[in-house]
Amino acid sequence: MAEAIVSAVLEQLTSIIAEGIQQEVKLVVGVEKEVKKLRSNLEDIEAVLVDAEERQVKEKAQIEGAEDAGVPKKKVCFFFPSSCFSFKQVSLRRDIAMKIKDVTENLDGIAKQKDMYTFNRIRSVEKSERVQSTSFVDVFEICGRVEEKSILVPKLCENSEQQLPIISIVGMGGIGKTILAQFAYNDDKVINSFDKRMWVCVSEHFDEYRIATAIIEALEDSPSNLAELDSLLRHINRSIVGKKFFLVLDDVWNEDYKKLEPLYHCLKNGLHGSKILITTRKESVARMMGSIDIINVKELPDEECWLLFRRLAFFGMPQVECQKFEEIGRQILSKCKGLPLAVKTIGSLLRFKKHREEWQSILESELWKLEEFEKDIFQPLLLSYNDLPSMIKRCFIYCAIFPKDYNIRRKYLIQLWMAQGYLKGEGNDVMEIIGQNYFDYLASRSFFQEFKKDDKNNIFKCKMHYLVHDFAQFLCKNECLHKEVNGLNEPIINSSYHEQVCHLIVTINEEDSFPNSVFSLRRMRSFLYNFEDSQVQLTPNILPKLFDELTSLKALSIGPSWRHEHVIEDIPKEVRKLIHLRYLNLSFLRIRKLPEALCGLYNLQILDINQCRELEELPQGIGKLIKLRHLENYGTTSLRNIPIGIQRLTNLRILREFVLSGGGGNGDKACSLEGLKYLDLFEELYIRGLGNISDVNEAKRSKIKNQKNLLHLTLDFRKDEGERRNEDDEALLEILQPSLNLEKLRLDKYRGNTILPNWMMSLTNLSHLTFRNCVNCTHLPSLGKLPSLESLSIWAMKSVKRVSNEFLGIESDGTSSSFTFFPKLKTLTFQNMDEWEEWDYETTRNGEEEGDITIMPSLISLSIHSCSKLKALPNHLDQNTTLKKDISRCPLLRYR
Structure with a gap:
């Protein structure tokens, strides 16, 4: 842990110099020299900390000093308290000089003491290498x-x-x-x-x-x-x-x-x-x-151990190489003593070691002689931990904040890492991608398990084994804590480690039981309310004091969830005191507006207001949040518009919903669709209120096509007031051409008579497509030739009466240059198609043999609901006995 702490301090020191803040510091005589000396001392200490951490576990030695040796005890954390270190703003440059000098003098003493303990200089593994994303093996299926x-x-x-x-x-x-x-x-x-x-x-x-x-x-x-x-x-x-x-x-x-x-x-x-x-x-x-x-349950039998070990340690290794490593692999395996978690941890570690010398080093490590704690499991965990790059060590240790058996959402964890400054970009890398790589790195080394994956096979949720969690808690030394509060008389923090707490998540099970002891944790950097497990939610009365006292917070989560009655309706003005805040979660609250005081949080990177359904307006000064990267506002259904200041947020990467005003309310203070051209958005975007656009040139100027990193797009054509001509929506849809990288597209409340803009068939990466409430369309668009389409949902297209050749993309004469339609389609859904009567293709009636064409060869699931006039399925679906059919409220439909 200490190595990760010093590394963090060095990164911040480098950041200060790189960003030009030193230009002010240089005005103080001697400061530049002191800064260089400070950096030198820190680098000297950092070089021995890998060895110190190993010895701390093995020998119970403390780098802070040893009273037994007669040396005065000197604590590093006095100067930079663990992961809580930050360079605070001071009013006078002279104060900067004095503070740096004091720190440097004290570090001089610490640096000299390293020789007394004969620490070895060891550079952190992969110190200078960029961490790349890696594949990982989910061992759930190979447990034995x-x-x-x-x-x-x-x-x-x-x-x-x-x-x-x-x-x-x-x-x-x-x-x-x-x-x-x-x-x-x-x-x-x-x-x-x-x-x-x-x-x-x-x-x-x-x-x-x-x-x-x-x-x-x-x-x-x-x-x-x-x-x-x-x-x-x-x-x-x-x-x-x-x-x-x-x-x-x-x-x-x-x-x-x-x-x-x-x-x-x-x-x-x-x-x-x-x-x-x-x-x-x-x-x-x-x-x-x-x-x-x-x-x-006894130790895993030798051969089952070997099968598990081999699947992990030899993953991706040629067979010839596997044979070379088998003997030493079995020697290492014998040290795991039949414990599956130990086998999994060491196997995952060795998978990334391609040289015999590295395997030999693992075999001969002194850590196998460790006789403390969970005897046979902490040794392999410590070996694997010591192999992590220092920046990923910090990320792993932070996970100790969660309760045991907690479902850790990958995205949430990465955002918390961002808030603590653990994700430093290199070159053009963005923090979000670095965070994903760090997460995958830990997953590949079996620090996480029980993965839940999305339809793209990406992890979105995981857990930590309870022994891995114990190990993380041991390393963090009470800096990262979960506390369950069952009443006011229960002390939340043990006085013996009160000063160590930097990151806290609380579970509250009784009304009005928020403990006052929390307010005294002035060094706290993370305060997270565990809404998933708490039986009650935070009450409004604690917020002013929370904001008043915990002014060093970088991450704050007070939002409840759908399971609780929402009671917080206002964010008090004291929020402006949280000037170090980078992550703020207010999701699911009943707030109607956010205070302008929020715009003083100039370090804020992530603002989560998801599912704040009563929120009507964002603060007009939002453009002051120049470091904002994520505006999570999914489900803010009452939001009237997006303030024009959003255009200034050039760091913004995530914006869930972009709302176009209907002309009432803030007028020229609201951002138009054109404002999107100033942003570089990632992931997904829901544009609501396209029916309010009166000038299609505004859509042209938005340059949505340039949003290369936008993979999911929803176009909602709703209009606040009055009617809209059908051809207006058709023209607008043609202009709103997305990037060719688009993977998911949804059209909602579209009023045009046809759906097939010139650009749609060029979306070769499109895998998910949804049409909802496109009530004027009489025919389905020709989609059968989309090469990557896997999921198609069609809802409430109430004017469609017949589905035939045009749906596949067959020419009007019944011929086609392509004989496979919807080649990758897996799921197909129709719902609320009130006038739909017939579904058939003329190609099978023109004397062509069934083998001449292939329709939906990959289809797994067909769902049809509330299509009251539909009479029959086409033959290729009706005769498919392996197809899962989910059909309801279709009284005339006969199918096999």
Whole structure:
């Protein structure tokens, strides 16, 4: 951790010099010399910190000093308190000179002490190399445990004479208990054997209230608003009547049966055959819970270990090379002692080591002799951690802020890294891309697991193994904390490490229980409200004091979620005091406007106001936020316009919704569509209110085609007042040609009679296409030749009566130069097509053989809903027995 801290300080020092701030500093005599000396000292300290960190774990040595050696203890954190370091603004240049000189003198002493401890000078691995994105292996499918799975699954599916039996999986940390339980939980036989499945992570603190709440949410697919445990238990008791359920309680530690008993009894109302499965490190816990079966998970057999290790360590390596490394690989593997997590960690590390000397260094590392903590798992984790570049070490350690078993959203984590200054660009690289590379780097080394992926196979959510989380907490030394608050009498921060806390996420479970001790954490850089797990939300009265006291914050999240009633309606003016703030999350609040005071936060990079549905206007001074990169405003349905100042935000990369005014309200203070030409946007954009445009030349000047990094585009043609001519929308659509890089396109409330602008068929990367409420179109556009189209959704095109050749792109004479239509289409959806009667193609009626053309060869799913006049499907769909058909509210439709 220390190396990452010093590296951060050096980066900030370099940044100050590079940005020209030193021009003012140079006016003070001697400052330039002191700055150089400061930099030299920091570089000297940084060079030995890799060795120091390894020895700190192994020998319990402290770089700050050693009282046993008779040396006065001197703390580095006095000068730059861990990751909380920042160069604060001072009013007088003389103060700058004095502060730098004081720091330098103290660092002189620290630098000299390194010789006393005989630290080795070791440069951080890959220090000078740019971190590239890497592929990773998801090991979920290659866990092994064949014997245990063959025992567990039948036990879960069979009927037992005992009412509500409990089965236990017992084994040491990192042995694979949770993975085994997940395999069983997702097994098809198990899924088909139960009406309801529920998974709850318990962890060290057995919180009956949280567990009961999680069970209700799993049972009913919605959160509970009940405040008392007794009410929750009665609700569960009623909800499971007539249901055969399967409940997993993962990672149970508590041995007090009195805590479990009320929950167990309320679950007895389920159908016979219901089961509870627990995972625990302690057999005494399983005995206490009265398990009828205990499955003791031992070390992974040698060959299963080798299969897992080989899949990771030899990934992408030629077979000839694999044979050269097999002997040393098996020697290293023997040190993992059959622990799957250790095998996974070391295998992921060695995958990036291509030279035998590197493998030999891992084999002979002193860290294998570590006898502290989780004996057999911290050694490989520390080996893998020490191999990380210093900037990625900081990113990993920050993850200790999240609760155990937390679903970490990739985008959210990257934004928090940005806020702390952990993502430094090189050349033309942007922070967002660097953050994605860092995330992938950690994933490729198995620091993350349980990946959730989108339709492009990109991770959007993951978790950390609880032992990896323990390891991160050990490294951060209480700088990154999660605290659960259950009442005012519960101290949120232990006084022994009060001064160390820099990053805090809180879960609040009782009304009016926000602890005052938070306000004294003046060094705090992150304060995040855990809205996903909290039972109550933050109240408005705490905000003024929060803003008043925690003025060093860089990341602040106070937004609730859809699960809570929204009570915060105003952002107090004290927000202007958070001048260091870079990330601000106000999502889901009931605010109607943002205060102009917000525009004084000149360091702000990310403003999240997603789903603030009552927000009507943004501050007119938004153009002052010159460092703003993300304006997350998805779902701000009441927003009237975007202020014209947005044009000044040349760093802006993410803008979810661009709203065009209907002429009422702010008039010339609102940004026109032309304003988009000043921005370079990434990812996605929803343009709302295109029907309000009176001059199509305004659309021409917007130069949307130049937005090369814009991959998802929604064009909403709604108009605030009055009618609009159909041909106006047709002309406007023709002008709004996007970049050829576009991957997703949606048209909404389009009033034209036809949809087929000249540019549409040139979108060779287009994979998702949606038409909604295009009520005047009588024919579907010719889309069959779009080469990359995978998903097509057509909603409420109420004037379409027939779908035929033109939909495929077949010429009017029934011939076509292409014989494969919709070559990559996987999902096709029609909904609310009120006048649609016929769906057929004339090509099959003109004597052509079926083999002459191919239509939708890749189609997997067909959905048709509320098409009351449709009579039949075309033959190629009707006769497809492997096609998944989801059809409802189509009374005349006959299909096989």
